[in-house]
Amino acid sequence: MPVITPFHRPPGAAGTAEDPGSTPGPAAPPTLGARLRHWRAWRSRHPRTAAAVRGTTTALAAVLVLGALLLPGSLAALEPNRFARIPVEAVVAAVLLLRVPRVPRLVLAALFGAGLGALTVLNLLDMGFTEYLGRGFNVVLDWGLLDDAHSYVADSMGAAAAAWAAVGAVVGVLLLLVLMTLAAVRLGELLAAHRERAARGALTAATVWMTCAALGVQTFGVPVAARNASAAVQAQARRAADTLRDEAAFAKEAKTDRFGATPGAQLVPDLRGKDVIFTFVESYGRTALDDPVVAPGVGRTLDTGTKALAEAGYRARSGWLTSATYGGGSWLGHSTFMSGLWVDNQQRYRTVTAGDRLTLTEAFRRTGAWDTVGVMPGVRKAWPEAEWYGLDTVYDAFDVGYEGPRFSWSTMPDQYALEAFQRLEHGRERDRPLMAEIILTSSHQPWAPVPELVGWEELGDGSVFDGIEARGVRASDVIADPARSKEEYGRSVAYSLTSLVQWLERYGTDDTVLVLLGDHQPPARVSGSGAGRDVPVSVVARDPEVLDAIDGWNWTEGLEPARDAPVWRMDSFRDRFLTAYGSVPHPTRG
Numbered sequence: 001m002p003v004i005t006p007f008h009r010p011p012g013a014a015g016t017a018e019d020p021g022s023t024p025g026p027a028a029p030p031t032l033g034a035r036l037r038h039w040r041a042w043r044s045r046h047p048r049t050a051a052a053v054r055g056t057t058t059a060l061a062a063v064l065v066l067g068a069l070l071l072p073g074s075l076a077a078l079e080p081n082r083f084a085r086i087p088v089e090a091v092v093a094a095v096l097l098l099r100v101p102r103v104p105r106l107v108l109a110a111l112f113g114a115g116l117g118a119l120t121v122l123n124l125l126d127m128g129f130t131e132y133l134g135r136g137f138n139v140v141l142d143w144g145l146l147d148d149a150h151s152y153v154a155d156s157m158g159a160a161a162a163a164w165a166a167v168g169a170v171v172g173v174l175l176l177l178v179l180m181t182l183a184a185v186r187l188g189e190l191l192a193a194h195r196e197r198a199a200r201g202a203l204t205a206a207t208v209w210m211t212c213a214a215l216g217v218q219t220f221g222v223p224v225a226a227r228n229a230s231a232a233v234q235a236q237a238r239r240a241a242d243t244l245r246d247e248a249a250f251a252k253e254a255k256t257d258r259f260g261a262t263p264g265a266q267l268v269p270d271l272r273g274k275d276v277i278f279t280f281v282e283s284y285g286r287t288a289l290d291d292p293v294v295a296p297g298v299g300r301t302l303d304t305g306t307k308a309l310a311e312a313g314y315r316a317r318s319g320w321l322t323s324a325t326y327g328g329g330s331w332l333g334h335s336t337f338m339s340g341l342w343v344d345n346q347q348r349y350r351t352v353t354a355g356d357r358l359t360l361t362e363a364f365r366r367t368g369a370w371d372t373v374g375v376m377p378g379v380r381k382a383w384p385e386a387e388w389y390g391l392d393t394v395y396d397a398f399d400v401g402y403e404g405p406r407f408s409w410s411t412m413p414d415q416y417a418l419e420a421f422q423r424l425e426h427g428r429e430r431d432r433p434l435m436a437e438i439i440l441t442s443s444h445q446p447w448a449p450v451p452e453l454v455g456w457e458e459l460g461d462g463s464v465f466d467g468i469e470a471r472g473v474r475a476s477d478v479i480a481d482p483a484r485s486k487e488e489y490g491r492s493v494a495y496s497l498t499s500l501v502q503w504l505e506r507y508g509t510d511d512t513v514l515v516l517l518g519d520h521q522p523p524a525r526v527s528g529s530g531a532g533r534d535v536p537v538s539v540v541a542r543d544p545e546v547l548d549a550i551d552g553w554n555w556t557e558g559l560e561p562a563r564d565a566p567v568w569r570m571d572s573f574r575d576r577f578l579t580a581y582g583s584v585p586h587p588t589r590g
Contacts, residue, residue: 058190061183066090068116068180069229073126073136076529081220086209089229094202097188098195105188113184117177119229122236132523134326134533139236140243141346145329152409157475243347250348254341254357259578260588262358264366270549270582272369274541275426275434276513278360280334281496282444283489284518286320286534287527289560293483294490294526299560301494305501306558309540312505317547318538318561319554321570323520326533330378331385333519333535333570334439335359338389340574353388360574362390363583364435373425375400375438377410377417391437395424404462405469410441412462413451414496417441418503419459426507433511443496445523447488448478450495456506482525489526497559504540514540515577516559536561537573549580 069087072078093112097105125137154162191198211217213225259267268276288298306316324344325332335343335352338359343349364370372392376383379396386394397411400420407413417440426434442451449472451465458464478484504514518535521527538559541547553576556562568576579585 058186061186064179064183065113065116065187068120070226071120071123072228073123073232073235074130075127076130078127081222084219085222085224085226086205086212087229088209088225088227091202091205091209093184094191094198095206097191098199098202102192105192106185109184109188110181113181114177116184116229117180119232120176120180121173123232126232131525132327133329134521134524134531136235136239138239138243138345140240144346157479243345247347247351250341251351251355254339254352254355255588257340257358257588258575258585259363259583260358261586262363262584263586264368266582266584266586267363267367268578268581268583270580271513271546273433274511274513274543274546275436275509276364276370276515277434277436277438278338278515278517279438279440279500280330280337280517280519281440281493281500282330282442282519283522284443284493284496284535285323285521285527285531286536287521287531288490288493288518289536290563291486291490291527293486294493297490297494298497301497302558302560305497306560308501308505309559312508313510313542314504314508314540315542315544315547315557316538316540316559317550317553317555317557318536318559319556319565320534320561320567321517321537321573322567323518323533323535323570325520326531327521327523327527328445330439330519334437336570337517337519337573338437340571342569342571353385355388357388359389360577361435361437362388363578365390365392369432370435371425371430371432373421373434373436375417375421375425375436377402377412378439378441378444380411389437393425395420400424402462404465407442407449407451407465407469407472408446408475409444410451412441413465413499414440414442415451415453415456415499415502416459416462416465418499419456422503422507440496440500442499443489443492445485445489446475446479447485447492448473448475450488450492453495453498453502456502486526489522501559508542510542512542513546514538516540534567535570553580 066087067083069089070083070085072082097109100108122137122139125142129135129137129142150162150166153165209225212223217224287294289295289302309316321337323333324336324342332343332345332349335341335349338361339352339357341348341352341357343352358366361372361374365372372390374386374389374391374394376394376396377400379394380398383394383396400412400417402412402416402420404412404416417438421436421438425436449469451472452468454464454468473484473488478488500514500516504512508514515537516539517537520535521531521533524531538561539547539550539555540559554566556565
């Protein structure tokens, strides 16, 4: 028997003819042709199973395509009856695919599937935008807001959750496009394989569709004859065209300003010597006073606040403003209120902030009689709009000395932001009165965790809030639960309002004038489907002449406006306010 060494292998041992001592590498992957031959052989051996697989694949393809064609653009319309209809686009596509040769048919089916996948993505975006912002997705303007949505998720639920959400969204979109394309190709080939029966079926479907459309036939309360996909494409195209036309018209409108050329000496002369503070409370909308779950707590807070302020010598008048935005986009509400223009989209915002439109805050700076300050705890990057707003000094999230925990999206509790304003500006010795714009963010969604009030002397650098944040409700426990969202929303608004009332009681003077308002309604999961855009607005002062000047506004006594109090568009407030306090119009023309 021969001796086996590493250099001597017996017959049949591992090795190759070229190199008997080598170790074989990995087997080459099978070619596409080999895979197809294997699949055909498997189908021959298992005909019933293969038929079941083909039938299931075809059924899934049909469900995917028909579901996409019938998908509505809002969550409120997402009901089973919406899918018991005949989409005209399916009939037209079937006729076209039956009339072309194989190669053009494959190309046409692939393009149809990819287009349907893209339309499905837009419909899903429409659902999300309608749910949160009360309007559909704008293909011209809104892509940048997806980055804001990513930042919101990161701020609310952490960077890891935001990263996974972004990856999931990208993978989901790509998978949807691929599956929809494959499904359309699959159905196109099926039609070609059964051309005569498919032609008869298409003719029958077309006849039924036209008959149902002509007679208005309905099933389960919706028309049988559907044209969802083409209507969605038309809506997106019309929205894009309207956006492009609006740009030039709005730029011209922005240059027409009733007070655009008014000299500083003739602006708000009746408020000379007053500290005027414009304060926005995030998501403080009519829902806070109308919803049966939210209203009792917020109503008690406003009633208690009105009484507390009265004891401190203050009176208030309140009404309603219709915001230019809903559910989010606070900067659109802020700029509408300050500029006197209807700023309801990002294009308009860019246009107005790039111009020289007179804002309420700039009006005070133009007089030379006020120091102008902004307190913006939600700002965490460069904010060039400060110059347009007319703010000499801006304190962002990093400028107020806060060392405590974040409360989800909100970088700090409102109580701390107000105390920082007092310490840094309002409480200082100064030669001129102060005009301030303050944004309170604790009532920003997802309303978890909500801060708690502490002693004003205990605020320090904000570390006192560590324990409060740690034992608070988690954002993930609230976001997906509408009932819980309402409860926490109400708590957050009550917290913000109480913080502001206590600040005014503690630090306000005979010369303090407070304008308090919401920027927009909360999203639909709190305000409900079809909610309006009204937000409360109040003017608070000790000096009776300040409130006498707006007596003709017919606003309600106290911090809570009556349900039938006057409702104005938010863009009308600037001119009414300037006029009430003695400003003289000097128009500019576009």
